[in-house]
Amino acid sequence: MTTVEKPNYKVIGTRPIRPDGVEKVTGKALYGADIDLPGLVYGKVLRSPHSHARIVSIDTAEAEALPGVLAVMTHADLPIAIAGESDDAAANVLANEKALYRGHAIAAIAATNLHDAEAALAKIKVDYEVLAPVLEVRDAMSDGSPILDESRRTKTLAGSSEKPTNIASHNKLEGGDIVAAFADADMTVEREFVTRMVHQGYIEPHNGTANWNADGTLTVWTSTQGAFAVRSQLASLLRTSVSKIRVIPMEIGGGFGGKIGVYLEPLAAVLSRRIGRPVKLTMERAAVFEATGPTSGGWIKAKLGTKDGKITAAEVTMAYEAGAFPGSPVMAGAMCMLSPYEVENFSIDAYDVVVNKPKVAAYRAPGAPAAAFAIEQLVDELASQGAVDPLKFRRENSAREGSKQVTGVTVPRIGHEETLDAALASEHYNAPIEGPNRGRGVASGFWFNAGMQSSVIASVNPDGTINLIEGSTDIGGSRASLAMQLAETLGITYDEVRPIVVDTDSIGHNDVTGGSRTTHASGEAVYKAGLDIQQQMITRAASLWACDESDINYVDGAIVHVSDDDKNLTFAEMASKQMETGGPMQGKGTVMSRTPGAAFGVHIVDVEVDPDTGKIDILRYSVAEDVGTAIHPSYVEGQLQGGAVQGIGWALNEEYYYGEDGRMENSSFLDYRMPTALDVPMIETILVEVPNPGHPYGVRGVGECPIVPPLAAIANAVHDATGHRFTELPMSPRRVLEELHDIR
Numbered sequence: 001m002t003t004v005e006k007p008n009y010k011v012i013g014t015r016p017i018r019p020d021g022v023e024k025v026t027g028k029a030l031y032g033a034d035i036d037l038p039g040l041v042y043g044k045v046l047r048s049p050h051s052h053a054r055i056v057s058i059d060t061a062e063a064e065a066l067p068g069v070l071a072v073m074t075h076a077d078l079p080i081a082i083a084g085e086s087d088d089a090a091a092n093v094l095a096n097e098k099a100l101y102r103g104h105a106i107a108a109i110a111a112t113n114l115h116d117a118e119a120a121l122a123k124i125k126v127d128y129e130v131l132a133p134v135l136e137v138r139d140a141m142s143d144g145s146p147i148l149d150e151s152r153r154t155k156t157l158a159g160s161s162e163k164p165t166n167i168a169s170h171n172k173l174e175g176g177d178i179v180a181a182f183a184d185a186d187m188t189v190e191r192e193f194v195t196r197m198v199h200q201g202y203i204e205p206h207n208g209t210a211n212w213n214a215d216g217t218l219t220v221w222t223s224t225q226g227a228f229a230v231r232s233q234l235a236s237l238l239r240t241s242v243s244k245i246r247v248i249p250m251e252i253g254g255g256f257g258g259k260i261g262v263y264l265e266p267l268a269a270v271l272s273r274r275i276g277r278p279v280k281l282t283m284e285r286a287a288v289f290e291a292t293g294p295t296s297g298g299w300i301k302a303k304l305g306t307k308d309g310k311i312t313a314a315e316v317t318m319a320y321e322a323g324a325f326p327g328s329p330v331m332a333g334a335m336c337m338l339s340p341y342e343v344e345n346f347s348i349d350a351y352d353v354v355v356n357k358p359k360v361a362a363y364r365a366p367g368a369p370a371a372a373f374a375i376e377q378l379v380d381e382l383a384s385q386g387a388v389d390p391l392k393f394r395r396e397n398s399a400r401e402g403s404k405q406v407t408g409v410t411v412p413r414i415g416h417e418e419t420l421d422a423a424l425a426s427e428h429y430n431a432p433i434e435g436p437n438r439g440r441g442v443a444s445g446f447w448f449n450a451g452m453q454s455s456v457i458a459s460v461n462p463d464g465t466i467n468l469i470e471g472s473t474d475i476g477g478s479r480a481s482l483a484m485q486l487a488e489t490l491g492i493t494y495d496e497v498r499p500i501v502v503d504t505d506s507i508g509h510n511d512v513t514g515g516s517r518t519t520h521a522s523g524e525a526v527y528k529a530g531l532d533i534q535q536q537m538i539t540r541a542a543s544l545w546a547c548d549e550s551d552i553n554y555v556d557g558a559i560v561h562v563s564d565d566d567k568n569l570t571f572a573e574m575a576s577k578q579m580e581t582g583g584p585m586q587g588k589g590t591v592m593s594r595t596p597g598a599a600f601g602v603h604i605v606d607v608e609v610d611p612d613t614g615k616i617d618i619l620r621y622s623v624a625e626d627v628g629t630a631i632h633p634s635y636v637e638g639q640l641q642g643g644a645v646q647g648i649g650w651a652l653n654e655e656y657y658y659g660e661d662g663r664m665e666n667s668s669f670l671d672y673r674m675p676t677a678l679d680v681p682m683i684e685t686i687l688v689e690v691p692n693p694g695h696p697y698g699v700r701g702v703g704e705c706p707i708v709p710p711l712a713a714i715a716n717a718v719h720d721a722t723g724h725r726f727t728e729l730p731m732s733p734r735r736v737l738e739e740l741h742d743i744r
Contacts (some may be wrong), residue, residue: 293361516701594696
């Protein structure tokens with residue numbers, strides 16, 4: 001569905017094949033673990049068996065004496081530690097005084113083969129003083145809880161607390177007068193909600209290969225969402241200049257936010273420097289679960305009030321798990337949770353809390369899904385109390401152009417109302433849902449999207465083709481979407497653009513592929529590069545024709561004289577004249593994008609709940625999202641479908657399941673239950689296109705928002721089917737049976 005008339009694009013909106021497709025389906029594409037170098041040796045990591053333990057001593061002598069072992073390192077061997085400094089990033093890469101979660105890296109080994117490296121791990125002697133772990137966010141916040149870091153104090157806008165604490169920070173967003181608004185409300189609802197830590201579930205495990213060269217430079221090969229982010233993290237940890245580090249991004253087997261931080265790359269670098277040979281490390285699957293960044297679990301207490309059908313007040317307290325070190329996405333959740341609506345009176349307290357679990361990382365709209373799980377259920381309850389259709393209630397309360405978010409930011413042109421209209425008009429929403437134990441639910445979602453820094457170079461070849469050099473990792477088809485925008489800008493065909501992702505020495509700075517920024521921000525840079533080429537061709541044509549540049553136009557891939565029809569050149573003809581008109585042509589585009597355009601989505605889901613087994617089946621699922629302009633509709637549809645499926649997994653089955661001793665009991669894809677094609681129907685998509693005024697082609701990021709509504713939409717559907725309100729995730733068969741039959 002399209003809500004506005006689109007320009008008559010020739011390339012944008014088509015569905016060409018992806019440029020990396022052949023290499024991937026034929027197995028020729030190289031991922032991080034595929035790298036092989038002369039003299040390459042292998043690394044392994046020793047990890048803590050305890051979730052909370054003081055490291056009394058580490059003895060590596062026996063391991064170092066084994067045949068084939070070339071080097072052993074601990075936290076003390078990190079250059080940042082040698083410099084007498086430390087920080088959370090260094091302590092997460094290798095534990096310092098304490099092991100703060102099961103799987104926390106303690107030491108790393110380089111050996112001539114993996115078997116010798118594995119044998120050496122068993123010879124490292126670590127003396128632990130085992131401490132009581134704290135695994136739940138509310139327990140961690142309570143008085144008398146085990147403290148992870150005695151030096152930590154709660155940071156607030158008013159300063160820091162006096163006593164040691166697990167609460168890393170407390171922030172507050174407030175506006176209006178919630179006391180008066182609730183006193184005047186004609187309806188109120190209030191509930192507490194609990195969500196669990198979940199993993200991004202990418203197929204490819206983490207990897208890192210490093211070669212510290214004799215000239216003092218470092219080359220790193222890794223599968224990452226941001227080569228420049230890896231470079232800056234390594235520069236900090238290794239106490240060296242970014243100019244001495246070259247990061248080569250390999251193909252990536254999924255990330256979803258989980259492949260931004262570094263884990264193995266610093267270890268490979270230090271070991272390589274010690275032995276003068278390249279070192280490769282690859283994680284085992286259990287370590288991926290236990291020792292890399294999932295997203296937060298947490299607790300939310302929320303209250304909403306209405307007056308005459310309008311949401312007038314919101315009061316929220318939310319606490320998210322940060323894992324072992326500060327940095328949960330609690331503030332992002334606080335900023336997103338009310339954004340689909342106009343709410344003048346609000347108070348949101350946001351707590352970032354450390355627990356004895358792996359430090360969290362980004363995961364697709366980090367912080368927003370759990371926040372929407374709470375708010376969107378309360379919105380449904382208010383609609384029900386007022387006997388109003390839940391989509392119409394959302395429409396009546398929708399944010400629109402000119403609305404203010406809780407951050408105080410005024411909203412530009414957005415498409416939440418249009419997505420609600422599309423959902424209301426959809427075949428799915430108007431189809432009957434029949435049969436016992438069946439229900440339908442809806443929910444809205446929001447993600448602010450990111451802009452940030454991008455740069456590209458477009459080199460014109462003599463045959464009229466272009467090499468598009470860019471530095472953004474391609475996870476969801478950005479090579480194609482950027483090539484399409486350049487082709488559109490220049491009036492040439494998609495097949496005439498060859499996009500290439502290069503290393504950090506070969507292009508200017510590019511921020512991570514994350515936050516739904518790449519097609520937008522790098523697309524803006526591509527557009528600038530295309531305009532640069534257009535201008536160069538006009539200048540050169542003016543020289544050829546001995547006329548003013550103002551007499552020449554660039555029109556639809558051709559350079560034409562405004563008054564002399566005989567003077568015209570196609571793009572390819574002008575490209576062939578580079579040598580005679582001044583030499584090679586390169587278009588350059590750099591941006592610091594500040595207008596990414598917010599994304600809104602509305603999901604509809606039908607479920608059936610088996611009261612005897614507790615199993616929830618997804619019968620039908622539809623996603624309506626404002627996508628701005630769908631550059632490549634197939635990729636957009638894939639993003640909407642993929643986000644919805646990940647949200648379904650989070651809602652129904654996925655969770656980090658810990659024993660009392662802090663051991664994760666389901667650290668494998670066998671036991672960590674993710675949806676498969678057998679668990680979900682075809683996800684129906686409705687592309688609502690409200691162009692982003694901050695982008696030349698109206699692009700809005702689409703990758704984050706689709707994971708925001710599913711948790712709440714499914715919970716609302718289950719309530720419709722059973723009459724029971726589920727406020728704790730996942731809604732697994734066990735939990736459904738316990739709550740429906742009160743058998744806890």
